[in-house]
Amino acid sequence: MLLYFPEKFDINEWTILITVVFNIGIFLFMRKRIPKEITPLIVLLSISFPQVMDHSMGVKPFNYYDLTDSNKYELFDVILYGAYPAFGYLFVYFLDYLNLKGKKLVLYFLSWALFSVVFELLLVKLHVYVYNGWKIYYSLPVYLVVLSLTFLLYKFLIYYNKHEHTNVVK
Template identity: 45%
Template sequence: MKGVLVPMFLYLPKHFDQNEWFIIIVLILSLFLVKLPKRMPAEVSCLIVLLSLAIPNIIDHSIAAISPYDVYRLNDSEKYEVFDILLSGVYIPFGFLCVYFYEWLRPKKTKIVLYILCWALFAIGFEFVIVRLHVFTYHGWRLAYSFPTYLLVISLFLVYYEFLLFHHKNKDIGSLSRMNDR
């Protein structure tokens, strides 16, 4: 219908370029995570995936898209695009692999600090790449600001994982003891 204005809530990109390709490639590579040997209970894995999705979205949409902060832009446009939603899936492998390797290595004492530092440096490197590919466009933010953010988020993420494991194990032990009482 000519002349009728149809509201768009999700826009398609005006130009399909390197940032969209990057998102697609990372999402395809993320599918291989399901092939990894299981190291944690399925319930815990699901919660880790959900947290990996939620935390970056909250942070990105709090400091990137909302005034008065508005310190970086996601993708090419100020409008909310389909690829802004797909970008959320790029964060899942980071959080999942961080916990997966933590469970596999089980670092103790000072090695936990080294583990967190290594993941924060990896995250900085990853963010450097996505800034170069224009997935993020800074206008007020600096890469150096991200490092303490990653240190805090990764530390809290691992504390959350330990919390989940503790309660998952106690739930299993409690159900086993109730079965033995019968």
């Protein structure tokens, strides 16, 4: 079987379901600030980064961590990818809203990275991630890179979107 069902339905499955419902709520009820052409790309990026990490660092030869409480690829490992889109979306949403520059932008990045580490630590306590050698402090530089790449993609997409709309008007 390709996808296994959890052996028991416990706190990590509940955490994943609650986080996915939270993500759905974000996209249904938040005021739309990000252009509709850009939102799906930010969502896909927010799903892609964890998948790349999980399928490179979470498997042999590294196997630094497992998703959920099993080393098998479970149904809830797939559902977990529905928990990630709000991370990237909220990051660029508030980035756009606050329009930060300079030191405030650096502080924004550091705040998000620290929040991410604390949230990951919570997910470790709830057995969504089970470390097999990974240390929480490894995650800080990973989040800084992910946030930087998300920022660069967002800035590129905003620039491109503006220029596409101005070229259509001409």
